[in-house]
Amino acid sequence: MKLVDLLDVKNQIYHLIQGTIEEVNIEYLSQDSRDIQDNTLFFCVPGTTFDGHQFAKMAEEKGAVCLVASKHVDVKIPVVYVEDVIKTMAFLAMRFYHDPSGSMSLIGVTGTNGKTTTTHIIRHLFEKNKKSCGMIGTNGIWYHQEHIYTPNTTPDSLTLQKSLAKMKEEGVFICTSEVSSHALVMGRVQNVDFNVAVFTNLTHEHLETHHTMAEYGMAKSLLFAQLGSGNNGKIAILNKDDTYAKVIASRCNATIWYYSTKDPSAEFYAKDMVYLASKTEFTLVFQGLEYPVISPLIGEFNVQNALAALAAYYALERHLEKGIEALSSFSGVEGRMQTIENDLGIHAIVDFAHTPDGLEKAMAALKKLNHKRIITMIGHDGGNRDNSIRQDLGRIALEYSDYVVFTSENPREEDPMKIMKEMVNGLEVHHYEFVKDRHKAIDRVVALGQKGDILFFTGKGHEPYQLIGCEKIPFHEAQFVKEALEKKAHE
Ligand SMILES: CC(=O)N[C@H]1[C@@H](OP(=O)(O)OP(=O)(O)OC[C@H]2O[C@@H](n3ccc(=O)[nH]c3=O)[C@H](O)[C@@H]2O)O[C@H](CO)[C@@H](O)[C@@H]1O[C@H](C)C(=O)N[C@@H](C)C(=O)N[C@H](CCC(=O)O)C(=O)O
Protein backbone atom coordinates (compact mmCIF):
# COMPACT_ATOMS: atom_id res chain seq x y z
CA MET A 1 0.00 0.00 0.00
CA LYS A 2 1.28 3.48 -0.82
CA LEU A 3 2.21 5.36 2.35
CA VAL A 4 0.38 8.51 1.20
CA ASP A 5 -2.82 6.49 0.81
CA LEU A 6 -2.34 4.74 4.12
CA LEU A 7 -1.82 8.04 5.91
CA ASP A 8 -4.74 9.57 3.99
CA VAL A 9 -2.76 12.80 3.86
CA LYS A 10 -5.55 14.64 2.04
CA ASN A 11 -7.94 14.25 4.98
CA GLN A 12 -5.76 13.72 8.05
CA ILE A 13 -3.57 16.20 9.85
CA TYR A 14 -0.12 15.11 11.04
CA HIS A 15 2.22 17.28 13.13
CA LEU A 16 5.08 17.01 10.70
CA ILE A 17 6.01 14.65 7.92
CA GLN A 18 9.78 14.63 7.59
CA GLY A 19 11.28 13.31 4.35
CA THR A 20 9.75 12.35 1.03
CA ILE A 21 6.95 9.87 1.33
CA GLU A 22 5.46 9.82 -2.18
CA GLU A 23 7.43 6.80 -3.37
CA VAL A 24 7.26 4.83 -0.12
CA ASN A 25 5.38 1.55 -0.14
CA ILE A 26 4.23 -0.14 3.07
CA GLU A 27 3.87 -3.91 3.25
CA TYR A 28 4.06 -4.51 6.98
CA LEU A 29 3.30 -2.71 10.25
CA SER A 30 5.28 -3.27 13.44
CA GLN A 31 5.80 -1.79 16.87
CA ASP A 32 8.64 -4.16 17.70
CA SER A 33 12.17 -3.69 16.36
CA ARG A 34 12.65 -7.46 16.71
CA ASP A 35 9.93 -7.96 14.11
CA ILE A 36 10.81 -5.97 11.01
CA GLN A 37 10.18 -7.13 7.45
CA ASP A 38 10.71 -5.50 4.04
CA ASN A 39 8.88 -2.17 3.71
CA THR A 40 7.82 -1.95 7.35
CA LEU A 41 6.17 1.09 8.89
CA PHE A 42 7.53 1.12 12.45
CA PHE A 43 5.65 2.72 15.38
CA CYS A 44 7.77 4.11 18.23
CA VAL A 45 5.51 3.19 21.15
CA PRO A 46 6.30 4.50 24.64
CA GLY A 47 5.91 1.49 26.96
CA THR A 48 6.30 0.71 30.63
CA THR A 49 9.75 -0.90 30.33
CA PHE A 50 11.11 0.71 27.14
CA ASP A 51 10.43 3.71 24.99
CA GLY A 52 10.03 2.46 21.42
CA HIS A 53 11.77 5.66 20.17
CA GLN A 54 15.07 4.17 21.38
CA PHE A 55 14.68 1.40 18.77
CA ALA A 56 14.18 3.79 15.83
CA LYS A 57 17.72 3.40 14.51
CA MET A 58 17.61 -0.37 14.90
CA ALA A 59 14.30 -0.50 13.01
CA GLU A 60 15.83 1.57 10.20
CA GLU A 61 18.88 -0.70 10.03
CA LYS A 62 16.66 -3.76 9.83
CA GLY A 63 14.73 -2.36 6.87
CA ALA A 64 11.92 -0.16 8.16
CA VAL A 65 11.04 2.41 5.47
CA CYS A 66 9.20 4.94 7.63
CA LEU A 67 8.62 5.64 11.35
CA VAL A 68 5.73 7.07 13.31
CA ALA A 69 7.03 8.94 16.36
CA SER A 70 5.96 11.53 18.90
CA LYS A 71 9.45 12.90 19.62
CA HIS A 72 12.63 13.51 17.67
CA VAL A 73 14.35 10.43 16.25
CA ASP A 74 17.66 10.55 14.43
CA VAL A 75 17.13 8.50 11.26
CA LYS A 76 17.44 9.01 7.50
CA ILE A 77 14.13 7.39 6.52
CA PRO A 78 10.92 9.46 6.55
CA VAL A 79 9.27 10.09 9.93
CA VAL A 80 5.62 10.95 10.56
CA TYR A 81 5.46 12.97 13.78
CA VAL A 82 2.19 12.73 15.70
CA GLU A 83 0.80 13.71 19.10
CA ASP A 84 -0.11 10.16 20.13
CA VAL A 85 1.63 7.17 18.49
CA ILE A 86 -0.75 4.58 20.01
CA LYS A 87 -3.86 6.34 18.66
CA THR A 88 -2.26 6.82 15.24
CA MET A 89 -1.24 3.16 15.23
CA ALA A 90 -4.85 2.10 15.88
CA PHE A 91 -6.05 4.32 13.02
CA LEU A 92 -3.40 3.20 10.52
CA ALA A 93 -3.85 -0.48 11.47
CA MET A 94 -7.54 -0.14 10.68
CA ARG A 95 -6.70 1.40 7.26
CA PHE A 96 -3.86 -1.00 6.44
CA TYR A 97 -6.04 -4.06 7.07
CA HIS A 98 -8.99 -2.49 5.19
CA ASP A 99 -11.20 -1.94 8.22
CA PRO A 100 -12.17 -5.60 8.75
CA SER A 101 -14.55 -4.92 11.64
CA GLY A 102 -16.55 -2.56 9.39
CA SER A 103 -17.84 -5.55 7.45
CA MET A 104 -17.98 -8.08 10.29
CA SER A 105 -20.35 -8.58 13.23
CA LEU A 106 -18.35 -7.94 16.36
CA ILE A 107 -19.43 -8.60 19.93
CA GLY A 108 -17.25 -7.03 22.63
CA VAL A 109 -17.51 -8.30 26.21
CA THR A 110 -16.20 -6.24 29.10
CA GLY A 111 -16.43 -6.45 32.89
CA THR A 112 -14.31 -7.61 35.81
CA ASN A 113 -15.48 -11.23 35.80
CA GLY A 114 -17.17 -13.42 33.24
CA LYS A 115 -15.59 -12.14 30.03
CA THR A 116 -13.88 -15.40 29.09
CA THR A 117 -16.86 -17.55 30.01
CA THR A 118 -19.32 -15.32 28.17
CA THR A 119 -17.25 -15.10 24.97
CA HIS A 120 -16.84 -18.90 24.98
CA ILE A 121 -20.61 -19.37 25.32
CA ILE A 122 -21.27 -16.83 22.55
CA ARG A 123 -18.87 -18.61 20.21
CA HIS A 124 -20.50 -21.95 20.98
CA LEU A 125 -24.00 -20.61 20.25
CA PHE A 126 -22.94 -19.46 16.78
CA GLU A 127 -20.75 -22.44 15.93
CA LYS A 128 -23.40 -24.94 17.05
CA ASN A 129 -25.77 -23.15 14.69
CA LYS A 130 -23.24 -23.56 11.86
CA LYS A 131 -21.99 -19.97 11.80
CA SER A 132 -18.24 -19.59 12.13
CA CYS A 133 -17.39 -17.31 15.02
CA GLY A 134 -13.92 -16.09 15.91
CA MET A 135 -12.93 -15.43 19.50
CA ILE A 136 -10.30 -13.18 21.06
CA GLY A 137 -9.41 -13.16 24.74
CA THR A 138 -7.38 -14.43 27.69
CA ASN A 139 -7.04 -17.84 26.06
CA GLY A 140 -5.76 -16.42 22.75
CA ILE A 141 -7.20 -15.90 19.28
CA TRP A 142 -9.42 -18.60 17.82
CA TYR A 143 -11.14 -19.13 14.47
CA HIS A 144 -12.00 -22.39 12.68
CA GLN A 145 -9.38 -24.82 14.06
CA GLU A 146 -6.75 -22.07 14.43
CA HIS A 147 -5.47 -21.07 17.86
CA ILE A 148 -2.90 -18.33 18.28
CA TYR A 149 -1.35 -17.55 21.67
CA THR A 150 -1.41 -13.87 22.72
CA PRO A 151 0.16 -12.28 25.81
CA ASN A 152 -2.83 -9.99 26.38
CA THR A 153 -6.54 -10.50 26.97
CA THR A 154 -7.19 -7.86 24.32
CA PRO A 155 -4.26 -7.61 21.88
CA ASP A 156 -2.62 -4.38 20.70
CA SER A 157 -4.29 -2.68 17.74
CA LEU A 158 -1.89 -4.14 15.15
CA THR A 159 -2.51 -7.73 16.26
CA LEU A 160 -6.22 -7.08 16.67
CA GLN A 161 -6.82 -5.60 13.20
CA LYS A 162 -4.54 -8.18 11.58
CA SER A 163 -6.40 -11.04 13.29
CA LEU A 164 -9.79 -9.68 12.27
CA ALA A 165 -8.57 -9.30 8.67
CA LYS A 166 -7.31 -12.89 8.72
CA MET A 167 -10.67 -14.13 10.05
CA LYS A 168 -12.50 -12.29 7.27
CA GLU A 169 -10.16 -13.74 4.67
CA GLU A 170 -10.94 -17.21 6.08
CA GLY A 171 -14.69 -16.63 5.81
CA VAL A 172 -15.31 -15.83 9.49
CA PHE A 173 -17.61 -12.83 9.67
CA ILE A 174 -18.64 -12.98 13.32
CA CYS A 175 -16.22 -12.50 16.19
CA THR A 176 -16.54 -12.10 19.93
CA SER A 177 -13.76 -10.39 21.83
CA GLU A 178 -12.98 -9.81 25.47
CA VAL A 179 -12.29 -6.12 25.95
CA SER A 180 -10.16 -5.42 29.01
CA SER A 181 -10.20 -2.05 30.73
CA HIS A 182 -6.46 -1.78 29.97
CA ALA A 183 -7.22 -2.19 26.27
CA LEU A 184 -9.87 0.52 26.45
CA VAL A 185 -7.66 3.12 28.15
CA MET A 186 -4.64 2.19 26.03
CA GLY A 187 -6.62 2.66 22.81
CA ARG A 188 -6.12 -0.93 21.61
CA VAL A 189 -9.74 -1.15 20.36
CA GLN A 190 -9.97 2.33 18.87
CA ASN A 191 -11.33 2.22 15.32
CA VAL A 192 -12.79 -1.22 15.96
CA ASP A 193 -16.45 -1.26 14.98
CA PHE A 194 -18.41 -3.25 17.59
CA ASN A 195 -22.04 -4.11 16.76
CA VAL A 196 -22.85 -5.42 20.22
CA ALA A 197 -21.19 -4.62 23.56
CA VAL A 198 -21.80 -6.68 26.69
CA PHE A 199 -21.19 -5.59 30.29
CA THR A 200 -20.88 -8.37 32.86
CA ASN A 201 -20.04 -6.62 36.15
CA LEU A 202 -17.64 -4.25 37.83
CA THR A 203 -15.90 -5.10 41.06
CA HIS A 204 -12.69 -4.31 42.87
CA GLU A 205 -9.74 -5.28 40.60
CA HIS A 206 -6.89 -3.67 38.67
CA LEU A 207 -6.87 -0.60 40.89
CA GLU A 208 -3.06 -0.67 40.53
CA THR A 209 -3.79 0.67 37.01
CA HIS A 210 -7.09 2.50 37.32
CA HIS A 211 -6.61 3.86 40.90
CA THR A 212 -10.30 4.36 41.78
CA MET A 213 -13.47 2.45 41.03
CA ALA A 214 -14.84 5.57 39.30
CA GLU A 215 -11.83 5.61 36.94
CA TYR A 216 -12.17 1.85 36.39
CA GLY A 217 -15.90 2.25 35.64
CA MET A 218 -15.11 5.11 33.26
CA ALA A 219 -12.66 2.86 31.41
CA LYS A 220 -15.29 0.13 30.98
CA SER A 221 -17.89 2.62 29.78
CA LEU A 222 -15.65 3.64 26.84
CA LEU A 223 -16.70 0.49 24.99
CA PHE A 224 -20.35 1.53 25.21
CA ALA A 225 -19.68 5.14 24.24
CA GLN A 226 -17.84 3.71 21.22
CA LEU A 227 -21.08 2.10 19.96
CA GLY A 228 -22.15 5.52 18.74
CA SER A 229 -25.56 6.97 18.92
CA GLY A 230 -29.14 6.48 17.91
CA ASN A 231 -30.60 4.12 15.39
CA ASN A 232 -27.49 2.52 14.00
CA GLY A 233 -28.68 -0.96 15.02
CA LYS A 234 -25.98 -1.34 17.67
CA ILE A 235 -26.91 -2.87 20.97
CA ALA A 236 -25.56 -2.60 24.50
CA ILE A 237 -26.33 -5.58 26.72
CA LEU A 238 -26.06 -4.68 30.40
CA ASN A 239 -26.28 -6.66 33.62
CA LYS A 240 -29.14 -5.00 35.50
CA ASP A 241 -28.06 -6.67 38.75
CA ASP A 242 -24.82 -4.66 38.81
CA THR A 243 -25.00 -1.10 40.12
CA TYR A 244 -22.47 0.15 37.52
CA ALA A 245 -24.91 -0.68 34.72
CA LYS A 246 -26.57 2.68 35.45
CA VAL A 247 -23.31 4.57 35.00
CA ILE A 248 -22.62 2.75 31.75
CA ALA A 249 -26.17 3.36 30.50
CA SER A 250 -25.73 7.09 31.16
CA ARG A 251 -22.72 7.11 28.81
CA CYS A 252 -24.27 4.99 26.10
CA ASN A 253 -26.49 6.27 23.29
CA ALA A 254 -27.10 2.93 21.59
CA THR A 255 -30.15 0.70 22.20
CA ILE A 256 -29.86 -0.91 25.64
CA TRP A 257 -31.11 -4.38 26.61
CA TYR A 258 -30.81 -5.51 30.20
CA TYR A 259 -30.47 -9.01 31.58
CA SER A 260 -31.14 -9.99 35.16
CA THR A 261 -31.71 -12.84 37.58
CA LYS A 262 -33.59 -10.52 39.94
CA ASP A 263 -35.51 -7.86 38.07
CA PRO A 264 -38.48 -9.05 35.93
CA SER A 265 -38.45 -5.74 34.03
CA ALA A 266 -35.17 -6.72 32.32
CA GLU A 267 -35.51 -7.70 28.65
CA PHE A 268 -33.85 -11.06 29.41
CA TYR A 269 -34.97 -12.26 32.83
CA ALA A 270 -34.12 -15.62 34.42
CA LYS A 271 -36.26 -17.12 37.19
CA ASP A 272 -36.89 -20.43 38.97
CA MET A 273 -33.25 -21.48 38.98
CA VAL A 274 -32.51 -25.08 40.00
CA TYR A 275 -28.84 -25.59 40.82
CA LEU A 276 -27.64 -29.15 40.24
CA ALA A 277 -24.15 -30.68 40.52
CA SER A 278 -23.41 -30.47 36.82
CA LYS A 279 -26.00 -28.07 35.39
CA THR A 280 -28.46 -25.29 36.14
CA GLU A 281 -32.06 -25.21 34.96
CA PHE A 282 -34.01 -21.97 34.74
CA THR A 283 -36.86 -20.23 32.98
CA LEU A 284 -36.00 -17.38 30.62
CA VAL A 285 -38.66 -14.70 30.32
CA PHE A 286 -38.37 -12.74 27.08
CA GLN A 287 -41.02 -10.52 25.50
CA GLY A 288 -43.69 -12.04 27.76
CA LEU A 289 -42.90 -15.63 26.78
CA GLU A 290 -41.31 -18.25 29.01
CA TYR A 291 -38.54 -20.55 27.73
CA PRO A 292 -37.14 -23.50 29.74
CA VAL A 293 -33.33 -23.39 29.65
CA ILE A 294 -30.72 -26.00 30.57
CA SER A 295 -27.24 -24.62 31.07
CA PRO A 296 -24.42 -27.10 31.74
CA LEU A 297 -22.75 -24.54 34.04
CA ILE A 298 -22.80 -24.14 37.81
CA GLY A 299 -23.79 -21.04 39.78
CA GLU A 300 -25.95 -17.93 39.58
CA PHE A 301 -23.18 -15.93 37.92
CA ASN A 302 -23.14 -18.48 35.12
CA VAL A 303 -26.87 -17.92 34.66
CA GLN A 304 -25.95 -14.25 34.17
CA ASN A 305 -23.19 -15.20 31.70
CA ALA A 306 -25.62 -17.43 29.81
CA LEU A 307 -28.24 -14.64 29.70
CA ALA A 308 -25.64 -12.18 28.36
CA ALA A 309 -24.55 -14.68 25.70
CA LEU A 310 -28.14 -15.50 24.67
CA ALA A 311 -28.94 -11.78 24.41
CA ALA A 312 -25.83 -11.21 22.24
CA TYR A 313 -26.79 -14.15 20.03
CA TYR A 314 -30.33 -12.81 19.73
CA ALA A 315 -29.01 -9.32 18.89
CA LEU A 316 -27.39 -10.67 15.73
CA GLU A 317 -29.57 -13.67 14.84
CA ARG A 318 -33.04 -12.81 16.22
CA HIS A 319 -33.66 -16.48 16.99
CA LEU A 320 -33.73 -17.19 20.72
CA GLU A 321 -34.78 -20.85 20.55
CA LYS A 322 -31.74 -21.76 18.46
CA GLY A 323 -29.50 -20.08 21.05
CA ILE A 324 -31.21 -21.88 23.95
CA GLU A 325 -30.93 -25.24 22.19
CA ALA A 326 -27.22 -24.68 21.51
CA LEU A 327 -26.54 -23.64 25.12
CA SER A 328 -27.56 -27.07 26.40
CA SER A 329 -24.53 -28.65 24.69
CA PHE A 330 -21.93 -26.12 25.88
CA SER A 331 -19.05 -28.05 27.39
CA GLY A 332 -17.73 -25.33 29.67
CA VAL A 333 -14.48 -23.40 29.72
CA GLU A 334 -11.16 -24.87 30.76
CA GLY A 335 -10.35 -23.82 34.31
CA ARG A 336 -13.69 -22.06 34.96
CA MET A 337 -15.79 -24.12 37.39
CA GLN A 338 -14.32 -27.16 35.64
CA THR A 339 -15.37 -30.45 37.21
CA ILE A 340 -12.58 -33.04 37.47
CA GLU A 341 -14.19 -36.44 37.03
CA ASN A 342 -13.28 -39.21 39.51
CA ASP A 343 -14.62 -42.46 41.00
CA LEU A 344 -14.42 -41.35 44.63
CA GLY A 345 -17.77 -39.56 44.92
CA ILE A 346 -15.82 -36.33 45.42
CA HIS A 347 -16.89 -33.18 43.57
CA ALA A 348 -13.54 -31.66 42.55
CA ILE A 349 -13.65 -28.27 40.82
CA VAL A 350 -10.85 -26.18 39.28
CA ASP A 351 -11.74 -22.51 38.98
CA PHE A 352 -10.17 -19.17 38.10
CA ALA A 353 -11.90 -16.99 40.73
CA HIS A 354 -9.23 -14.55 41.87
CA THR A 355 -11.19 -11.46 42.84
CA PRO A 356 -13.28 -11.14 46.03
CA ASP A 357 -16.46 -10.83 44.00
CA GLY A 358 -15.63 -13.76 41.71
CA LEU A 359 -14.66 -15.88 44.72
CA GLU A 360 -17.74 -15.00 46.75
CA LYS A 361 -20.05 -15.75 43.82
CA ALA A 362 -18.28 -19.02 43.03
CA MET A 363 -18.38 -20.14 46.65
CA ALA A 364 -22.01 -19.10 47.10
CA ALA A 365 -22.76 -21.27 44.08
CA LEU A 366 -20.98 -24.22 45.71
CA LYS A 367 -22.98 -23.78 48.92
CA LYS A 368 -26.16 -24.31 46.92
CA LEU A 369 -24.97 -27.74 45.71
CA ASN A 370 -25.44 -30.93 47.71
CA HIS A 371 -22.29 -31.51 49.72
CA LYS A 372 -20.80 -32.74 53.01
CA ARG A 373 -17.87 -30.34 53.39
CA ILE A 374 -16.22 -27.69 51.22
CA ILE A 375 -12.42 -27.77 51.25
CA THR A 376 -10.77 -24.91 49.39
CA MET A 377 -7.27 -24.32 48.07
CA ILE A 378 -6.37 -20.69 47.37
CA GLY A 379 -3.43 -18.25 47.11
CA HIS A 380 -2.81 -14.76 45.75
CA ASP A 381 -0.53 -13.16 43.18
CA GLY A 382 2.62 -11.51 44.45
CA GLY A 383 4.63 -8.65 42.97
CA ASN A 384 3.48 -5.27 41.84
CA ARG A 385 -0.24 -6.05 42.08
CA ASP A 386 -3.27 -4.76 43.95
CA ASN A 387 -2.59 -6.38 47.36
CA SER A 388 -5.52 -4.79 49.15
CA ILE A 389 -7.78 -7.72 48.22
CA ARG A 390 -5.69 -10.41 49.96
CA GLN A 391 -7.53 -10.26 53.26
CA ASP A 392 -10.91 -10.28 51.51
CA LEU A 393 -9.96 -13.39 49.55
CA GLY A 394 -8.82 -15.13 52.75
CA ARG A 395 -11.94 -14.11 54.66
CA ILE A 396 -14.34 -15.27 51.93
CA ALA A 397 -12.54 -18.60 51.48
CA LEU A 398 -12.64 -19.26 55.23
CA GLU A 399 -16.24 -18.12 55.60
CA TYR A 400 -17.60 -20.46 52.94
CA SER A 401 -15.29 -23.45 53.57
CA ASP A 402 -15.03 -26.11 56.24
CA TYR A 403 -11.28 -26.08 55.72
CA VAL A 404 -8.83 -24.01 53.65
CA VAL A 405 -5.35 -24.83 52.40
CA PHE A 406 -3.56 -21.58 51.57
CA THR A 407 -0.79 -21.88 49.02
CA SER A 408 1.28 -20.02 46.41
CA GLU A 409 -0.27 -18.66 43.23
CA ASN A 410 2.16 -16.49 41.24
CA PRO A 411 4.35 -15.23 44.09
CA ARG A 412 6.78 -13.56 41.68
CA GLU A 413 9.52 -11.98 43.81
CA GLU A 414 7.40 -11.89 47.00
CA ASP A 415 7.72 -14.39 49.85
CA PRO A 416 4.72 -16.80 49.55
CA MET A 417 4.59 -17.16 53.34
CA LYS A 418 4.12 -13.38 53.70
CA ILE A 419 1.30 -13.44 51.12
CA MET A 420 -0.47 -16.33 52.88
CA LYS A 421 -0.15 -14.62 56.27
CA GLU A 422 -1.64 -11.43 54.83
CA MET A 423 -4.61 -13.46 53.58
CA VAL A 424 -5.53 -14.52 57.14
CA ASN A 425 -4.36 -11.35 58.87
CA GLY A 426 -6.71 -10.37 61.72
CA LEU A 427 -9.05 -13.33 61.25
CA GLU A 428 -9.95 -15.17 64.45
CA VAL A 429 -10.40 -18.61 62.91
CA HIS A 430 -8.12 -21.62 62.71
CA HIS A 431 -9.63 -24.01 60.17
CA TYR A 432 -6.74 -23.59 57.73
CA GLU A 433 -3.13 -24.45 57.04
CA PHE A 434 -0.33 -23.16 54.81
CA VAL A 435 1.31 -25.37 52.18
CA LYS A 436 3.79 -23.26 50.25
CA ASP A 437 4.27 -25.62 47.28
CA ARG A 438 1.10 -25.54 45.13
CA HIS A 439 1.50 -29.10 43.84
CA LYS A 440 1.87 -30.40 47.41
CA ALA A 441 -1.16 -28.31 48.42
CA ILE A 442 -3.23 -30.09 45.75
CA ASP A 443 -2.11 -33.47 47.13
CA ARG A 444 -2.97 -32.31 50.66
CA VAL A 445 -6.50 -31.19 49.69
CA VAL A 446 -7.15 -34.45 47.84
CA ALA A 447 -5.85 -36.43 50.84
CA LEU A 448 -8.33 -34.56 53.07
CA GLY A 449 -11.26 -35.16 50.69
CA GLN A 450 -13.95 -37.73 51.46
CA LYS A 451 -17.03 -38.98 49.61
CA GLY A 452 -19.60 -36.18 49.32
CA ASP A 453 -17.07 -33.37 49.77
CA ILE A 454 -16.54 -30.48 47.36
CA LEU A 455 -12.83 -29.82 46.75
CA PHE A 456 -12.45 -26.33 45.32
CA PHE A 457 -9.10 -25.41 43.72
CA THR A 458 -9.26 -21.77 42.76
CA GLY A 459 -7.18 -18.89 41.39
CA LYS A 460 -5.10 -20.60 38.72
CA GLY A 461 -7.76 -22.04 36.44
CA HIS A 462 -6.36 -22.74 32.96
CA GLU A 463 -3.07 -20.83 33.41
CA PRO A 464 -0.37 -23.35 32.44
CA TYR A 465 2.35 -21.81 34.59
CA GLN A 466 3.39 -20.32 37.93
CA LEU A 467 5.42 -17.13 38.18
CA ILE A 468 8.05 -17.71 40.85
CA GLY A 469 10.83 -15.13 41.17
CA CYS A 470 11.62 -14.17 37.57
CA GLU A 471 10.79 -17.64 36.29
CA LYS A 472 7.70 -18.96 34.51
CA ILE A 473 7.37 -22.55 35.67
CA PRO A 474 4.97 -24.93 33.86
CA PHE A 475 1.99 -25.84 36.04
CA HIS A 476 -1.19 -27.74 35.13
CA GLU A 477 -3.71 -27.52 37.94
CA ALA A 478 -6.49 -29.65 36.40
CA GLN A 479 -4.02 -32.36 35.42
CA PHE A 480 -2.38 -32.41 38.87
CA VAL A 481 -5.79 -32.61 40.59
CA LYS A 482 -6.81 -35.46 38.28
CA GLU A 483 -3.57 -37.35 38.98
CA ALA A 484 -3.96 -36.90 42.75
CA LEU A 485 -7.55 -38.17 42.62
CA GLU A 486 -6.55 -41.18 40.51
CA LYS A 487 -3.74 -42.01 42.94
CA LYS A 488 -6.16 -41.78 45.86
CA ALA A 489 -8.64 -44.05 44.07
CA HIS A 490 -5.94 -46.73 43.78
CA GLU A 491 -4.79 -46.53 47.40
C1 LIG B 1 1.63 -2.74 31.04
C2 LIG B 1 1.25 -3.11 29.66
O1 LIG B 1 0.13 -2.95 29.27
N1 LIG B 1 2.20 -3.66 28.89
C3 LIG B 1 1.93 -3.98 27.51
C4 LIG B 1 2.95 -3.26 26.67
O2 LIG B 1 4.20 -3.70 27.11
P1 LIG B 1 5.26 -2.67 27.66
O3 LIG B 1 4.63 -1.34 27.94
O4 LIG B 1 6.00 -3.34 28.76
O5 LIG B 1 6.22 -2.53 26.42
P2 LIG B 1 7.76 -2.32 26.53
O6 LIG B 1 8.45 -3.64 26.67
O7 LIG B 1 8.05 -1.23 27.49
O8 LIG B 1 8.11 -1.80 25.05
C5 LIG B 1 7.65 -0.55 24.53
C6 LIG B 1 7.68 -0.64 23.03
O9 LIG B 1 9.03 -0.92 22.63
C7 LIG B 1 9.02 -2.01 21.74
N2 LIG B 1 10.31 -2.73 21.84
C8 LIG B 1 10.70 -3.30 23.01
C9 LIG B 1 11.90 -3.99 23.07
C10 LIG B 1 12.71 -4.10 21.91
O10 LIG B 1 13.78 -4.69 21.89
N3 LIG B 1 12.25 -3.50 20.77
C11 LIG B 1 11.08 -2.82 20.70
O11 LIG B 1 10.73 -2.30 19.64
C12 LIG B 1 7.86 -2.87 22.17
O12 LIG B 1 7.42 -3.73 21.14
C13 LIG B 1 6.82 -1.79 22.50
O13 LIG B 1 6.15 -1.38 21.34
O14 LIG B 1 2.78 -3.56 25.32
C14 LIG B 1 2.87 -4.97 25.01
C15 LIG B 1 2.66 -5.13 23.51
O15 LIG B 1 1.45 -4.58 23.11
C16 LIG B 1 1.80 -5.73 25.80
O16 LIG B 1 1.88 -7.13 25.53
C17 LIG B 1 2.03 -5.47 27.27
O17 LIG B 1 1.06 -6.13 28.03
C18 LIG B 1 1.54 -6.85 29.16
C19 LIG B 1 1.83 -8.32 28.77
C20 LIG B 1 0.53 -6.81 30.30
O18 LIG B 1 0.65 -7.53 31.25
N4 LIG B 1 -0.47 -5.98 30.20
C21 LIG B 1 -1.55 -5.92 31.19
C22 LIG B 1 -1.47 -4.70 32.06
C23 LIG B 1 -2.85 -5.89 30.39
O19 LIG B 1 -2.98 -5.22 29.39
N5 LIG B 1 -3.80 -6.68 30.85
C24 LIG B 1 -5.11 -6.75 30.24
C25 LIG B 1 -5.99 -7.80 30.93
C26 LIG B 1 -6.31 -7.50 32.33
C27 LIG B 1 -7.35 -8.47 32.86
O20 LIG B 1 -8.49 -8.46 32.36
O21 LIG B 1 -7.04 -9.23 33.79
C28 LIG B 1 -5.00 -7.27 28.82
O22 LIG B 1 -5.83 -6.86 27.99
O23 LIG B 1 -4.14 -8.12 28.60
Ligand SMILES: Nc1ncnc2c1ncn2[C@@H]1O[C@H](COP(=O)(O)OP(=O)(O)OP(=O)(O)O)[C@@H](O)[C@H]1O
Ligand atom coordinates in the same frame (compact mmCIF):
# COMPACT_ATOMS: atom_id res chain seq x y z
N1 LIG C 1 -20.47 -13.19 35.76
C1 LIG C 1 -19.62 -13.45 36.74
N2 LIG C 1 -19.69 -12.77 37.91
C2 LIG C 1 -18.83 -13.02 38.90
N3 LIG C 1 -17.89 -13.98 38.86
C3 LIG C 1 -17.78 -14.68 37.74
C4 LIG C 1 -18.63 -14.46 36.62
N4 LIG C 1 -18.28 -15.32 35.64
C5 LIG C 1 -17.25 -16.03 36.10
N5 LIG C 1 -16.94 -15.66 37.36
C6 LIG C 1 -15.87 -16.17 38.24
O1 LIG C 1 -14.69 -15.48 37.83
C7 LIG C 1 -13.71 -16.40 37.34
C8 LIG C 1 -13.12 -15.86 36.05
O2 LIG C 1 -14.11 -15.98 35.05
P1 LIG C 1 -13.79 -15.55 33.56
O3 LIG C 1 -12.45 -16.08 33.20
O4 LIG C 1 -14.94 -15.91 32.71
O5 LIG C 1 -13.70 -13.99 33.76
P2 LIG C 1 -12.78 -12.92 33.03
O6 LIG C 1 -13.54 -11.65 33.06
O7 LIG C 1 -12.40 -13.42 31.70
O8 LIG C 1 -11.52 -12.84 33.97
P3 LIG C 1 -10.01 -12.52 33.52
O9 LIG C 1 -9.98 -11.30 32.70
O10 LIG C 1 -9.32 -12.35 34.84
O11 LIG C 1 -9.57 -13.74 32.75
C9 LIG C 1 -14.44 -17.73 37.13
O12 LIG C 1 -13.56 -18.78 37.38
C10 LIG C 1 -15.59 -17.66 38.10
O13 LIG C 1 -15.23 -18.12 39.37
